[in-house]
Amino acid sequence: xxxxxxxxxxxxxxxxxxxxRVLFAASSIILDLALVTGAWVFMLPVAGRIVxxxxxxxxIVGGITVSLILGLSAIRYQVVTRVGDxxxxxxxxxxxxxxxxxASLALSPELAIAPFVIVLLLGLIxxxxxxxxxxxxxxxxxPGRLLAPRARKLVWGVPPLMAIGIxxxxxxxxxxxxxxxxxxxxxxxxxxxSVVAWLTDFDRDGYSWLTRIPDPAPFDGSRHYYAIDIxxxxxxxxxxxxxxxxxxxxxxxxxxxxKPNSLRRHFLLIYLESFRDxxxxxxxxxxxxxxxxxxxxxxxxxxxxxxxxxxxxxxxxGQLFGGTLTPEEGQKTLIHDFKAQGYRVGYFSGQxxxxxxxxxxxxxxxxxxxxxxxxxxxxxxxxxxxxxSLQVSWKTLLEHTLGFLEDQDLAEPLFLYVxxxxxxxxxxxxxLDSILNFDPVDRGxxxxxxxxxxxxxYINAAAGVDRAIERVVEAWWERVGKQNGAIxxxxxxxxxxxxxxFLGHGADLDLVQTxxxxxxxxxxxxxxxxxxxxxxxxxxxxGLGTVGVPDSAPARFxxxxxxxxxxxxxxxxxxxxxxxxxxxxTSLYDFKRQKFLRLDSNGRQFEETPEIRxxxxxxxxxxxxxxxxxxxxxPR
Numbered sequence: 222x223x224x225x226x227x228x229x230x231x232x233x234x235x236x237x238x239x240x241x242r243v244l245f246a247a248s249s250i251i252l253d254l255a256l257v258t259g260a261w262v263f264m265l266p267v268a269g270r271i272v273x274x275x276x277x278x279x280x281i282v283g284g285i286t287v288s289l290i291l292g293l294s295a296i297r298y299q300v301v302t303r304v305g306d307x308x309x310x311x312x313x314x315x316x317x318x319x320x321x322x323x324a325s326l327a328l329s330p331e332l333a334i335a336p337f338v339i340v341l342l343l344g345l346i347x348x349x350x351x352x353x354x355x356x357x358x359x360x361x362x363x364p365g366r367l368l369a370p371r372a373r374k375l376v377w378g379v380p381p382l383m384a385i386g387i388x389x390x391x392x393x394x395x396x397x398x399x400x401x402x403x404x405x406x407x408x409x410x411x412x413x414x415s416v417v418a419w420l421t422d423f424d425r426d427g428y429s430w431l432t433r434i435p436d437p438a439p440f441d442g443s444r445h446y447y448a449i450d451i452x453x454x455x456x457x458x459x460x461x462x463x464x465x466x467x468x469x470x471x472x473x474x475x476x477x478x479x480k481p482n483s484l485r486r487h488f489l490l491i492y493l494e495s496f497r498d499x500x501x502x503x504x505x506x507x508x509x510x511x512x513x514x515x516x517x518x519x520x521x522x523x524x525x526x527x528x529x530x531x532x533x534x535x536x537x538x539g540q541l542f543g544g545t546l547t548p549e550e551g552q553k554t555l556i557h558d559f560k561a562q563g564y565r566v567g568y569f570s571g572q573x574x575x576x577x578x579x580x581x582x583x584x585x586x587x588x589x590x591x592x593x594x595x596x597x598x599x600x601x602x603x604x605x606x607x608x609x610s611l612q613v614s615w616k617t618l619l620e621h622t623l624g625f626l627e628d629q630d631l632a633e634p635l636f637l638y639v640x641x642x643x644x645x646x647x648x649x650x651x652x653l654d655s656i657l658n659f660d661p662v663d664r665g666x667x668x669x670x671x672x673x674x675x676x677x678x679y680i681n682a683a684a685g686v687d688r689a690i691e692r693v694v695e696a697w698w699e700r701v702g703k704q705n706g707a708i709x710x711x712x713x714x715x716x717x718x719x720x721x722x723f724l725g726h727g728a729d730l731d732l733v734q735t736x737x738x739x740x741x742x743x744x745x746x747x748x749x750x751x752x753x754x755x756x757x758x759x760x761x762x763x764g765l766g767t768v769g770v771p772d773s774a775p776a777r778f779x780x781x782x783x784x785x786x787x788x789x790x791x792x793x794x795x796x797x798x799x800x801x802x803x804x805x806x807t808s809l810y811d812f813k814r815q816k817f818l819r820l821d822s823n824g825r826q827f828e829e830t831p832e833i834r835x836x837x838x839x840x841x842x843x844x845x846x847x848x849x850x851x852x853x854x855x856p857r
Contacts, residue, residue, distance in 0.1 A: 245400045248389045249407060255382035256409035386413050434812050446812060447795050449853055450846040461810075462842035471847035472546065472787035472801075485562065485634040486743070486765045487706040489697050490555075491690055492541075494534065494572070494642040495726060496712035498525060498736040500683045505657050510680050513691035514710065514740060521708070521742035524778045526751035528786045528802055532714035532726045532734045535577030537754055541711070542583045544758030547793060547852060550581035555758055557584055559636040565589050567625050570640035571618045576608035592621050602643075602650035612642045614652035615689035622693060626700045635701065641689050644716070646725065648679040656684040669719045676718050707743035707765050711754065730788045730800045730809060732824050744776035751804050752778075753786035780804055787844060793852065799845045801837075808841045817841075 404410035421429040428436035428445045437460035438444035448458040453467035503510045539548030568588040603610045649661040662674040746764040785801040800809040807820040
């Protein structure tokens with residue numbers, strides 16, 4: 222069952238021609254027959270173990286066969302309705318930091334229907350079995366003959382159906398890509414393709430001629446799309462953009478970070494969860510969504526060209542604190558930098574920062590004072606205490622933050638980190654005020670049918686977060702003095718609201734999921750534009766300025782059209798997408814679609830000469846390859 226058969230969605234072309242619809246319908250029938258027949262064959266041995274009349278056995282076996290397919294389709298439909306049809310197991314794995322419990326919790330609203338579906342289908346099977354027995358007794362017929370030994374002849378019908386299905390999947394990809402995409406989203410197409418892909422993976426490198434990302438060398442295990450391209454060896458191991466030239470520069474960040482000035486400013490870092498850049502300056506019904514952030518941007522400076530490198534919370538935060546594209550547990554971070562310069566560090570988070578091993582990525586053990594949502598589980602705004610879900614409201618967070626500020630004598634410079642999380646899904650809880658004067662959507666009603674109400678619920682949460690920022694900053698100014706402190710506000714990633722058929726983040730390197738707000742107040746120096754969050758560690762340390770020197774050059778963003786921010790998801794080793802985001806353009810390669818895109822500043826495709834296009838493609842691919850080589854063979 223496809224989630225979206227006749228209308229376009231994320232990376233999905235519509236079935237808008239009669240030819241494509243007819244081809245899809247015919248292919249669907251054959252693929253479904255192959256799936257149902259194959260499942261039936263596997264269920265035949267079960268028939269002999271069922272107590273009852275032949276009719277009862279027939280109904281139960283047939284009912285279970287069809288019910289498994291219908292049940293999986295129903296559950297998938299619920300997932301697609303809520304979050305879109307592009308969430309893969311790999312992406313879900315990354316979103317939940319390789320935590321099976323977190324994965325199940327992430328989809329708990331969608332999977333909640335599973336018990337209901339199972340009970341309903343079992344009830345239908347029982348009713349059908351009873352009806353079959355009554356028909357058999359009343360009319361003296363024997364439908365159970367279908368389960369007789371000769372029914373095993375069905376086995377001989379499975380291979381031809383599978384062979385035809387394989388050919389359909391293969392050839393529709395060449396003549397009708399939209400049909401191929403639709404068949405891939407059917408359960409029958411997915412399972413048939415998976416079985417055949419495994420059977421045709423001759424070199425056992427995980428890829429074959431039928432996988433979504435085909436194997437360019439099906440009999441050479443050292444060559445596939447994700448193979449490391451050894452520089453200048455005359456072999457293009459991944460069949461992308463030619464052999465990696467020796468010495469090709471990888472997107473890199475400094476390994477040595479500047480020390481803050483000897484006369485040190487207090488520093489406040491406010492980190493927001495799932496907070497889109499376009500909220501800053503945005504309006505609803507003539508009312509500002511973020512009036513205080515707008516004020517800070519006017520008094521300080523703001524860029525609209527700040528980007529997450531990888532739109533996942535734990536990794537993005539690890540990149541910011543560690544100053545690297547590939548954060549690792551135990552890395553040196555901003556906390557270590559400030560501690561080494563005699564700063565006192567206060568760390569406050571409205572969520573559970575054990576999730577995804579964030580504590581080890583950030584270095585929270587070095588903080589002088591640490592607070593996260595685990596210390597207030599009885600005041601949580603989340604339904605669960607699982608690390609993937611646990612959070613407290615900004616009001617609870619504010620109590621602890623303000624209490625900490627009041628206790629500081631400021632004999633030492635202060636680094637204060639505050640993570641406000643109220644814009645996290647489901648975007649509302651009882652402690653959020655109705656600032657924009659509307660009724661929030663219920664959690665169970667969050668789907669694409671209610672996209673307008675979901676969006677309004679989200680921006681009201683953003684208005685609440687803006688109020689929280691105002692309270693924190695006002696208390697900060699009062700405690701440290703405006704002339705003695707600097708502020709930076711940013712976020713982990715953006716949030717999609719079905720712009721491309723998806724709700725959430727971490728599924729695409731588009732603007733709404735990867736662009737983040739970046740507001741500076743009281744900072745100094747020149748900041749590059751565009752800028753990635755992994756670059757902020759060094760920029761923060763060099764941009765604190767000097768206490769008591771008001772004529773120090775205030776921070777400003779310097780645009781460089783040749784500069785680019787590297788992005789990837791879900792992993793650098795096996796990405797589904799990689800991108801270089803320049804000031805006005807973006808180069809993006811989609812591995813699944815095997816498609817290279819050049820996008821303008823609004824995310825729209827545009828045309829270039831083949832020579833320039835090929836140059837940008839090579840720059841993107843070789844940059845990624847060089848990063849892979851550097852990660853595999855780090856310098857000694």
